[in-house]
Amino acid sequence: EPEVTQTPSHxxxxxxxxxxxxxxxISNHLYFYWYRQILGQKVEFLVSFYNNEISEKSEIFDDQFSVERPDGSNFTLKIRSTKLEDSAMYFCASSLQGMNTEAFFGQGTRLTVV
Amino acid sequence: ELKVEQNPLFLSMQEGKNYTIYCNYSTTSDRLYWYRQDPGKSLESLFVLLSNGAVKQEGRLMASLDTKARLSTLHITAAVHDLSATYFCAVDINLYGNKLVFGAGTILRVKS
Incomplete structure (x- = not known):
């Protein structure tokens, strides 16, 4: 079964x-997302990406964050200068279309900033 | 500000019992999703509810959506230990789809 994969895990x-x-x-999906979950808190939307550009972003997604699809398969989230409060689980997700289709989530990357 | 409220936040139940998790939201939307998360794992899609009155069932779980009341329910029938997990509802608030606002999650523990 196709799945969203994320690296590293931690x-x-x-x-x-x-x-x-x-x-x-997932290879035939067109919409990509990043969400984060601070330990013990709810999952929060960061950004959505379609057709090689950001379609929506939250107030969390400030100038320290950027996303890129450098090739036909990868989708990356860059944090330029990490802060302690960036420590969280970051989930990537993708969906076939934007509307009325479920997003499939990766297993997450646990980011710890020390 | 959109609010998505789940209750209860923690549910401990005996095997074989029935219970319902509630998800209230504060904006107009007819797209609601339920996800399951096991500890340290990803979010697994359970149900996609896309219209008022939608009802979906999978095994011992049944989800429904009442967009007029801005309420979704996840009903558990005859719980088994394997259902122990955290359950999230998420409301899609983007006109063009897929900007999910999640509830806080309901931690479900099913005791043998």
Missing amino acids: QVTQMGQEVILRCVP
Whole structure:
């Protein structure tokens, strides 16, 4: 069964460092997303991406964040200068279409900023 | 600000019992999703509800959507231990689809 895969599963980084989280969406999906879940809290939308551009972003997704689809398969989230409060589980998701189709989530990358 | 409220947040139940998890939301939407999350794992899609009155069933779980009341329910019938997980409802608030606002989640523990 097709699935969304994310690497790494766990990333530890020092405050102020740049991190790139990687995702391979399901191959025929056209819409891509990043969500995050701070430990013990709810899942929060960060950004959606379609046709090689951001279609929507939340207020969490500030200038420190960027997304890219560098080739036909990968979808990345970059945090330029990590802060302690960026520590969270980051989920990538993809969907076949934008509307009325479920998003399939990857297994997540746990980011720990020390 | 959109609110998606689930209750209860924690549910401990005996095997074989029935119970319902409620998901209330504060904006107009006719697209609601239920997800299951096991500890340390990803979010697994359970149900997609796309219209008022939608009802879907899978095994011991049944989900429904009342868009007029802005309420969705997840009903558990004759619970078994394997259903122990965290259950999230998520409302899609984007006109063009797929910007999900999640509830806080309901931690379900089924005791043998």
